[in-house]
Structures are given as structure tokens and as C-alpha cells.
Amino acid sequence: MKVFIACLGTETNTFVPFPTGRRNFEENGVFHGDATRHTPNLFSAPLHVWRRRAETRGWTVVESLFAFAQPAGVTVRAVYEGYRDEILADLEKALPVDIVLLSMHGAMVADGYDDCEGDLLSRVRALAGPRAIIGGELDLHCHITTAMITQADVLVTFKExxxxxxxxxxxxxxxxxxxxxxxxxxxxxAVYDCRMVGMYRTPVEPMKSFVARMQALEGKDGVLSVSLGHGFPWGDVAEVGTQSLVVADGDAAKAAAVARQLGQELFAMRDSTLVTYWQPDDAVADAESAQAGRPVVLADVADNAGGGSPSDSTFVLEALLRRDYKGALIGLLWDPVAFQIAEEAGEGATLDMRIGGKCGPISGQPVDLRVTVKKLAYDCRQSFGPTKNGTGNLAWLQADGIDIVINTRRTQLFHPDAFAPLGLDPARYRLIVVKSSQHFYAGFAPLASKVHYVTTHGGIEPDFANIRHTKRTVPYWPRVADPFTGQNA
Ligand SMILES: [Zn+2]
Known part of the structure; x- marks a missing residue:
């Protein structure tokens, strides 16, 4: 058997103003056939798994491109086409192949391509032929399209x-x-459109049990795999929204029935999947009243770089300053210009500095502070599960009793160890503000006394009824209360 493996993806937020270009990909490391000789990150980890599994069986592995970008706005057309065509050229050289395995995100939009994954899978199918088995691993924040379903044999999304x-x-x-x-x-x-747009957190109920029920269905009665594509709400594409996806063994009716059953089950419990979001001032006030001991964690969900936000918004920082809150840690705030100034001033320097607020209204206003540069660190990493992910250079700035960590590589905050290069221990703070929607949770929840999800007018404001979608024609909750009957909210 010959197995062809590659990765191309990003999660495109079509509503933010800055494009996804070559630099966004290169910051994550672009590898031309040798990603598996380097430390795995979130989206190269599958390539490592596939190579090991294939080689264990004595099969031949042909490894092509690894290119995965930090989410941002619409991908530059030439960048998408260049990477896509590199994979296709490698595949053509490798033919004939028995299996093609692609690590993709599932929500990549490029200029001229609303469905990059469908485009890539269609071209891979055309080259590999009808008998090759084509499989794709997707982030659950994906848009599952007709092209993807018809061109691939097996699609599996993350469950967690x-x-x-x-x-x-x-x-x-x-x-x-x-x-x-x-x-x-x-x-x-088979897929089933749940007619929902939202975010669903799987460590907590009711989603925790829903994931367990999905897993319980697998491997019996002809059901091979069950996924829930949560969808990526900030993609203006026709298929935006939540879809259940079932792979069955030779029985299309079975796949459709199970997908429908699960989708209807999720729809029935839609109200209980809702998360309570705090306003920044209320969340800070609540943290003030918290007992000393373990920190309160505020998740600045709307400024999550992982959803294409700039990660430089100041809405929560301003709330801390407004309330004169002392003893908070906030990060990672993307501000390469401020880093450059801090580096020039040097550790120990105190100076006036303008922080954040640089990418338009979704960033809020820049904040002018007198800061002390406490420490600088270079080429840093943070954990996400077993993977290590770059954060760039870090500066620890102290101002008005607040420790602000700025960085040079736009990324969300995954793990407390992101602060280790600066010698900062998040556990000793009363309050930690993390720029992340949910990935912070695995690392920070164990040290938190409580976690508050905070909403602002950032790049991925979780106001699902009012996202300015123009391409989805089928109604969805929560824009309408019951999109299956047409009842208005
Ligand atoms: Zn995701």
C-alpha cells in the first residue's frame, strides 16, 4: 500500500480586516515533505500518527506539504493556490496511491474559494482516481460541504x-x-444540518454526555464513525452552522438516520448549550469579591486569535484600569511594535507606552500607560496537549498593578506554561485574563477558583443571532427560535 499524507488549512474569519497570507502560514512552520521530522504541533500531529501507523504495517509513505495558518481574514488567493498546487504536484508524482490522508481545518476561505477543502478534495480525487481511499481529519469548527462529502470517502472531525x-x-x-x-x-x-450556529464546550454538560453518546454509537450496527461539526460561526459561507456527520459501512440510509437522530437530539437541547457571558466590568467586579487563594480566570473570548481575532483588544484591560484592579495578569496581547519599544528600552526601564488597539474597531482603543519592562524572553513556546506551539518573543510589562504580557506572534493563550519564560507563575495571581475562547480551559481550569467567559465587541463576539451572514439561505437558531418551523425569535 502507498499512503500519501499532507496538511493544508486555516480557519478563516471572513469578517476581520487583515488577510491570511504567506507569513501567517510560515509562522507555524511550512514543511515541504518533512513535517514529521520536526516536533508535532496541533495540526502536524496527525501526520506523525499516519506515518507511524503506515510504517508499522510496512506501507510506503509519501509526505507532502504541511502548511497551517493562524486564523485571520480571507486567505490570499495566490497563497492558497500555491500551496494547493504543491500538494497536487506531489500527488501526481506519487501516483498510483492507495490512500490519501489530509489534515485540514474545514473552514478555510480564500479569495475566489468559499470552500477550499472541497476544492482541494475534488482535485485530489480527480488525480488519485475513484478507487483511492481519501480521508480527511477536520477541526470541529468546520463547514462540511457537499463537495467535501462527495469527494472524500471518510471525514472525521475532532470531538473535543x-x-x-x-x-x-x-x-x-x-x-x-x-x-x-x-x-x-x-x-x-451522511450529514444532517442542525440549523444551529453556536459554540459548544465539551468538558461540561450537556455536551460532555453528548460526546459520550456519539462515541457509544461507533463500531457497532454498521456505524463506523460519528462526528459533530460544530461549525465556525464567523465564516460567511453557505454551509455555515452545525452539522452531524456519520460514516456507515455500506449503508447510506443508516448513516443518514443516525446523523438525523443525533442532529435532532442536539437541536432539542440547544438552549442548554448556551454559555453565560459576562460583561468585562461585571466580571472584574466579581473577581474583586472572590476569596484570596486560587485565581479567577476571565476568558476574553471575542479576542481569540484562534478564531481570527487580532489578540490586541483592550476592552478587558480598560475594565481593569477603570476599576483600579491590582494583582491581575493579562496575556497574550499581540503587539510587536510595543515589544520592539520595550526591547529597545531594556529590562528595568520605565517609560510611557501605547498598548494594543491596532487592528480597527474590533481591537478597541489603544491604551496609554506608564510601564516598567520587567523581563523579555525570546522564541518562546507553550503547550497544547502533547504539542509545543510558538508564541514568539514575550515582554512582561507592569503598569498600575497589572502584569501585561505582550508577544510578537499572534496566537491565543493555550497553557499557563506560556508565562514560564518570563518567570511568571499564573497560580499566584488573583485574576488572570486569557485571550482564548476555550482552548485555555484544559490548562487553566485546574488552577482556577472559577472561570468566567467575557464578551466584548472583538473579532469573534459570540452574538450568534447577529453575525452578518449573507450566504446561508437556510434559517438557523438563534436568529430564529425554531428554524425548522420558521417560528421567529
Ligand atoms: Zn477549532
Whole structure:
């Protein structure tokens, strides 16, 4: 057997003003066939799994491109086409292949391409031929399109948010595709549109039990795999929204029935999936009243770089300053210009500095502070599950009793160890503000006395009824109360 593996993806926020270009990809490391010789990150981890599994069986592996960008606005057309065509050229050289395994995000939009994954899968199918088994691993924040479903044999999404199961899903996809290539199974897929747009956090109920029920259905009665594509709400594409996806063994009706059953189950419990969001001032006030001991964690969800936000908004920082809150840690705030000034001034310097607020209204206003440069650190990393992910250079700035950590590489905050290069221990703070929607949770929840999700007018404001979608024609909750009957909210 010959297995062809590659990764191309990003999660495109079509509403933010700054594009996804070559630099966004290169910051994560672009590898031309040798990603598996480097330390795995979130989206290269599947390539490592697939190579190991294939080589264990004595199969031939052809590794192509790894290119995955930090989410931002619409991808530059030439950048998408260049990476896509590199994968296609490698595939053409490798032909014939038995299995193609692609690590993709599932929500990539490029100028001229609303469905990059569907485009890539269609071209891969055209080259590899009808008998090759084509599998894709997707982030659960994906748009599952007709092109994707018809061109791939097996699609599997992450089940967990935070995405702690990317390696497990890679194992699962390999097994499913290997079985199909060996003729043991004949996978068929079906999706069901839940007519919902939202975010669903799987460590807590009711989603925790829902994930367990999905897993319980797998491997019996002809059901090979069950996924829930949560959807990425800030993509203006026709298929935006939540979809259940089932792979069955040769039985399309079975796949459709299980997808419908799960989708209707999720729809029925839609109200209980809602998260309470705090306004910044209320959340800070609540933290003031918290007992000393373990910190309160405020998640600045709307400024999560992982959803394409700038990660430089000042809405929560301003709330801290307004309330004269002492003893808070806030990060990671993306501000390469401020870093450059801090570096020039040097550790120990005190100076006036303008921080954040640089990418338009979603960043809020820049904040002028007198800061002391406490420490600088270079080429830093943070953990996400077993992977290490770059944060760039860091500066610890202290102002008005607040420790602000700025960085040079736009990324969300995953883990408390992001602060370690500066010698900062998040556990000793009363309040920590993390710029992340949910991926922070696995690392920070164990040290927090409580976690508050805070909403602002940032790049991914969680106001799902009012996102300015123009391409989805089918109604969805919560814009209408019951999109299946047309009842208005
Ligand atoms: Zn995701």
C-alpha cells in the first residue's frame, strides 16, 4: 500500500480586516515533505500518527506539504493556490496511491474559494482516481460541504473542544481508511444540518454526555464513525452552522438516520448549550469579591486569535484600569511594535507606552500607560496537549498593578506554561485574563477558583443571532427560535 499524507488549512474569519497570507502560514512552520521530522504541533500531529501507523504495517509513505495558518481574514488567493498546487504536484508524482490522508481545518476561505477543502478534495480525487481511499481529519469548527462529502470517502472531525483529541482522531481516520483500502469496509457518509450556529464546550454538560453518546454509537450496527461539526460561526459561507456527520459501512440510509437522530437530539437541547457571558466590568467586579487563594480566570473570548481575532483588544484591560484592579495578569496581547519599544528600552526601564488597539474597531482603543519592562524572553513556546506551539518573543510589562504580557506572534493563550519564560507563575495571581475562547480551559481550569467567559465587541463576539451572514439561505437558531418551523425569535 502507498499512503500519501499532507496538511493544508486555516480557519478563516471572513469578517476581520487583515488577510491570511504567506507569513501567517510560515509562522507555524511550512514543511515541504518533512513535517514529521520536526516536533508535532496541533495540526502536524496527525501526520506523525499516519506515518507511524503506515510504517508499522510496512506501507510506503509519501509526505507532502504541511502548511497551517493562524486564523485571520480571507486567505490570499495566490497563497492558497500555491500551496494547493504543491500538494497536487506531489500527488501526481506519487501516483498510483492507495490512500490519501489530509489534515485540514474545514473552514478555510480564500479569495475566489468559499470552500477550499472541497476544492482541494475534488482535485485530489480527480488525480488519485475513484478507487483511492481519501480521508480527511477536520477541526470541529468546520463547514462540511457537499463537495467535501462527495469527494472524500471518510471525514472525521475532532470531538473535543478544547481539541485535546487530534491524535486520537488521526488514529481513527487511519484505521477507517486502511480498513476501506483493504476491502474490509465500504464507508459511506451522511450529514444532517442542525440549523444551529453556536459554540459548544465539551468538558461540561450537556455536551460532555453528548460526546459520550456519539462515541457509544461507533463500531457497532454498521456505524463506523460519528462526528459533530460544530461549525465556525464567523465564516460567511453557505454551509455555515452545525452539522452531524456519520460514516456507515455500506449503508447510506443508516448513516443518514443516525446523523438525523443525533442532529435532532442536539437541536432539542440547544438552549442548554448556551454559555453565560459576562460583561468585562461585571466580571472584574466579581473577581474583586472572590476569596484570596486560587485565581479567577476571565476568558476574553471575542479576542481569540484562534478564531481570527487580532489578540490586541483592550476592552478587558480598560475594565481593569477603570476599576483600579491590582494583582491581575493579562496575556497574550499581540503587539510587536510595543515589544520592539520595550526591547529597545531594556529590562528595568520605565517609560510611557501605547498598548494594543491596532487592528480597527474590533481591537478597541489603544491604551496609554506608564510601564516598567520587567523581563523579555525570546522564541518562546507553550503547550497544547502533547504539542509545543510558538508564541514568539514575550515582554512582561507592569503598569498600575497589572502584569501585561505582550508577544510578537499572534496566537491565543493555550497553557499557563506560556508565562514560564518570563518567570511568571499564573497560580499566584488573583485574576488572570486569557485571550482564548476555550482552548485555555484544559490548562487553566485546574488552577482556577472559577472561570468566567467575557464578551466584548472583538473579532469573534459570540452574538450568534447577529453575525452578518449573507450566504446561508437556510434559517438557523438563534436568529430564529425554531428554524425548522420558521417560528421567529
Ligand atoms: Zn477549532
Amino acid at each position: 473542544y478544547p481539541h485535546i483529541d487530534m491524535a486520537e482522531r488521526a488514529e481513527e481516520l487511519f484505521t477507517l481508511c486502511a480498513d476501506a483500502a483493504e476491502g474490509k469496509t465500504r464507508p459511506v457518509m
